[in-house]
Amino acid sequence: xxxxxxxxxxxxxxxxxxxxxxxxxxxxxxxxxxxxxxxxxxxxxxxxxxxxxxxxxxxxxxxxxxxxxxxxxxxxxxxxxxxxxxxxxxxxxxxxxxxxxxxxxxxxxxxxxxxxxxxxxxxxxxxxxxxxxxxxxxxxxxxxxxxxxxxxxxxxxxxxxxxxxxxxxxxxxxxxxxxxxxxxxxxxxxxxxxxxxxxxxxxxxxxxxxxxxxxxxxxxxxxxxx
Amino acid sequence: xxxxxxxxxxxxxxxxxxxxxxxxxxxxxxxxxxxxxxxxxxxxxxxxxxxxxxxxxxxxxxxxxxxxxxxxxxxxxxxxxxxxxxxxxxxxxxxxxxxxxxxxxxxxxxxxxxxxxxxxxxxxxxxxxxxxxxxxxxxxxxxxxxxxxxxxxxxxxxxxxxxxxxxxxxxxxxxxxxxxxxxxxxxxxxxxxxxxxxxxxxxxxxxxxxxxxxxxxxxxxxxxxxxxxxxxxxxxxxxxxxxxxxxxxxxxxxxxxxxxxxxxxxxxxxxxxxxxxxxxxxxxxxxxxxxxxxxxxxxxxxxxxxxxxxxxxxxxx
Numbered sequence: 001x002x003x004x005x006x007x008x009x010x011x012x013x014x015x016x017x018x019x020x021x022x023x024x025x026x027x028x029x030x031x032x033x034x035x036x037x038x039x040x041x042x043x044x045x046x047x048x049x050x051x052x053x054x055x056x057x058x059x060x061x062x063x064x065x066x067x068x069x070x071x072x073x074x075x076x077x078x079x080x081x082x083x084x085x086x087x088x089x090x091x092x093x094x095x096x097x098x099x100x101x102x103x104x105x106x107x108x109x110x111x112x113x114x115x116x117x118x119x120x121x122x123x124x125x126x127x128x129x130x131x132x133x134x135x136x137x138x139x140x141x142x143x144x145x146x147x148x149x150x151x152x153x154x155x156x157x158x159x160x161x162x163x164x165x166x167x168x169x170x171x172x173x174x175x176x177x178x179x180x181x182x183x184x185x186x187x188x189x190x191x192x193x194x195x196x197x198x199x200x201x202x203x204x205x206x207x208x209x210x211x212x213x214x215x216x217x218x219x220x221x222x223x224x225x226x
Numbered sequence: 227x228x229x230x231x232x233x234x235x236x237x238x239x240x241x242x243x244x245x246x247x248x249x250x251x252x253x254x255x256x257x258x259x260x261x262x263x264x265x266x267x268x269x270x271x272x273x274x275x276x277x278x279x280x281x282x283x284x285x286x287x288x289x290x291x292x293x294x295x296x297x298x299x300x301x302x303x304x305x306x307x308x309x310x311x312x313x314x315x316x317x318x319x320x321x322x323x324x325x326x327x328x329x330x331x332x333x334x335x336x337x338x339x340x341x342x343x344x345x346x347x348x349x350x351x352x353x354x355x356x357x358x359x360x361x362x363x364x365x366x367x368x369x370x371x372x373x374x375x376x377x378x379x380x381x382x383x384x385x386x387x388x389x390x391x392x393x394x395x396x397x398x399x400x401x402x403x404x405x406x407x408x409x410x411x412x413x414x415x416x417x418x419x420x421x422x423x424x425x426x427x428x429x430x431x432x433x434x435x436x437x438x439x440x441x442x443x444x445x446x447x448x449x450x451x452x453x454x455x456x457x458x459x460x461x462x463x464x465x466x467x468x469x470x471x472x473x474x475x476x477x478x479x480x481x482x483x484x485x486x487x488x489x490x491x492x493x494x495x496x497x498x499x500x501x502x503x504x505x506x507x508x509x510x511x512x513x514x515x516x517x518x519x520x521x522x523x524x525x526x527x528x529x530x531x532x533x534x535x536x537x538x539x540x541x542x543x
Contacts, residue, residue: 023249028241035255042256043263050267070281077278088271096267098296109330109351112339116231119331126328140294149282150291158304158316179284217241219339 021211028217037111038215040104045203047096051135054090055192062142064188066181069144094136101132113216121209124202131199138191144184152187153179230337295366299358302365323354384454387447396438407438410455417541420465422452467538470531474523481542489520496542505536 010016030038061080063072076083105125108114114122141152156179160170175182246252283289293301300320307315334347341348388394394403399410417425424431426448429438443451471481478488495504507514509532510522523532 023247023253025248026242026245027248027252028238028245036259038252039256039259043259046256046260047263047267050264066282070278073278077275084275085268085271088275089267091276092267092270092274095294095296096263105327106351106355110341110348112334112341112344112347114331115335115337115339116234116331122331123328126324129327130324136294136296143278144282145279146282146289147277147279147291149284150289151293154291154293154301161312161316163317214238214242216339217238219341219343221340222338222343 025211025214027215030218034218037107040100040107041210044097044100044104045207047093047100048199048203050089051093051097052196054086054093057086058090059192064142064185066144066184069142069184073143073145094139097132098136101129105129111216111219118209118213118216121206121213124206124209127202128199128206131195131202134195135191135199138187138195141184141187142191149179152183234337295362298365299361302361302368305368380450380453381456382454383447384450384452387443387451388454391441418463418465418467418538419452419456422455423448426451463534463537463541466531467534470527470535471538474527474535478520492539493542496540499540501536501540504539505532508532508535508539 058076061072061076061083063069073087076087078084080086108122108125137152137155140155141148152174156170156174159173160166162169171177173183173186175186300315303319304312304315334344338344388399393399396404396406397408397410398405403410421432425433426441426443428440429436430440471479475492476485478486480487480491481493483493499507503514508522508527509524511518511520512522527535
């Protein structure tokens, strides 16, 4: 009975094939502490999940307008059940994301795991790194406190320094000549709609390529004379 | 070039078959790391939470934003590139860095993978990390001044000194501060730069009986403080301004009993008119008062001189 039900499910959904491809696949052996470096990618994915979950919870109480943003963040911190904890997780998770992405990238850089046939995996990873920076920059403004406002002002000014197109870049970024309501709603839309969508796409590509090529084996010294 | 590709594929296939399955071996390690991360994250979130400063105030230009720590190195790097070269540090350096990373697999294409077999790239990576760490450390320890919000380094230094000396314990500036000393929002426009310089060197020399302590500042520091105060509000006038008045205005206008009586007495003009009005009036009186017989000074004095003169006039009260 059970085996019949399982067979029916496998035939209709292919979960057994997916299990074989994802979980039963073999991984080249890495010995000693080096093996733990291979956990950095999945650690980044895990913290990203934490960010997605806590971010969704925060979005339920956050209002992206200069009149209410600051008060809604205070409300989250003082009134919402576990609001302070959830905002704390999201805040520290943001730093963790940057650290873990950087460490993961360093692992791949120093082990030269970006080499044939994994060039495209590396490129998707560089894209994901830029997206994390984008998340960090747009998210910084949302609490609409002094630090948020002035740090974003500096960021927009830095973007405005780009030769030739600088003034257009900063105008597009902050939604006009001055920072204000347009900037906040723009950053919010980028932070919760555009960047997650792009990240989702790049992440699926990155993970597919990791499974497709197989994770790179730990490097060995080139043997003399071979 | 790519003759090693096929042999690599073959070797990798064998290594993979000899390895252990993803589940449970890798999954176990990953789950352990995830659990550890979640524990640390929760501890930080519970005990430190996330800070929330005062509500954003777009008019408060004295606020020096602290960037998130992982942007501190870029902030610090900007300080090495004055003026227009800031564009180099702000755009070109990160752009080159990202370009280098994106193109990495296309110029490093040989079969060597061990760090010791790619000495140049390994050294480049270590150098970049050391640079990042060094700049972050320097940025963390240097005063938080922002090279892009504020362009004038001398005035910025003055602002830093103003804060470091805790002048706001006694003085109001920008609507904030203590009430022991004069309110600088009101008093600043009544003093010239020479007075301020003497005042900072020894308050008692210009204000006998002043309770303000002698600060033992270096000349550079005094210069910075004066330059900072000059950027605020109406700002102080120079010692040239009274001379300009004597040469151009005193034949018709009286100040404190000296001067002609063709035009109105200006001894208290600062309490009736503000600086911007006075500047406009001095430049071209007919724009404000068509029946005035006073000549405009727009062509005769430079803009800087008219500004200086208006500051002086605004201080008369």
